[in-house]
Amino acid sequence: MSIRPPTLREKRRYILIRIEPAGAPVDQKDLYYVISDAITSLWGDLMAAVIMAAVVASQDEYVVVRCRRGTERELLTALSTITSCRDTRIALRIVAASGTIETLRDRIRRVKAPDPEYPPYPECSFDKKPYLIYQCNGQKIDVIEKGFKNTNRLFLTREDLEEL
Template identity: 55%
Template sequence: MTVRPPTLRAKRRYVLARIFPSGYGPDQKDLYFAVFEAVTSLWGDSLASLIQPAVVAAGNGYAIVRCLRGMERELGIALSTVTSCSGQPVTLRSITTSGTIDSLRSRIHAVQEEAKHAEMRECTFDRRDCTVAFCEGDKVDVIEKGFKNTARFYLTTEDLEER
């Protein structure tokens, strides 16, 4: 099969999105299914075929989602309706849009710098024993200890009672 010349190829746009909760790096395929489900359920099959969503990269705290040029708004709205990925609560916040993946690289580094894991330490929140899962500035994500309850709480350093 011959490759089409650049002038005949479909023009695409790449959306860099930050994945929350911080520190969560979903599988690219799972994320694709989540994005595709969000696009199809919101816009229907006909518009989804024009958007042509695809997750071209997913890493620790970021994802690059591709669409056809001119469909960035539709993709952006659909991304804001993504609420879970393979059963895990998740949210995608678009940061920037570009015509090439290369120009998003510098922004990816900035996103990854922000998404650093905290050292595991123990704390108490509202008389519940918790383990710190993630810490970024004043933001602290903790996971409640227990066999059944492993709920994640989103707090600040002020909310914690050190042990």
């Protein structure tokens, strides 16, 4: 179809989403399929066609999802039902909604950089087991058990580590 003049185009909304945990390996295309599945599963094909969701941009842990104006509520509800992407456990946190992608890009730029106090992979101990610090952001510290067998992430705080 040819591009319509601006007054005849459908209005869109852009949703800024943060992927948790930080550093999760999520591909933009995989995420699109997961979102599409979630919408179809919750609302059905009919509503999925109305929402017209698409992943239009991604930057580090942030993703911009597009939808038709007026269907934000349905999209956000469907996004909250996403629990994994290609066997990687994730959670999508809604940060902001806007009429333009540029506003959301500004928002990403304003977000604080990760805490440099804890560089990745220094050792720590929790519950009498050695762990490697994987991610640190303010009070939040993600650790992975040392060794190659168990790579499950634990979600702790600074106080949890200082207490020991």
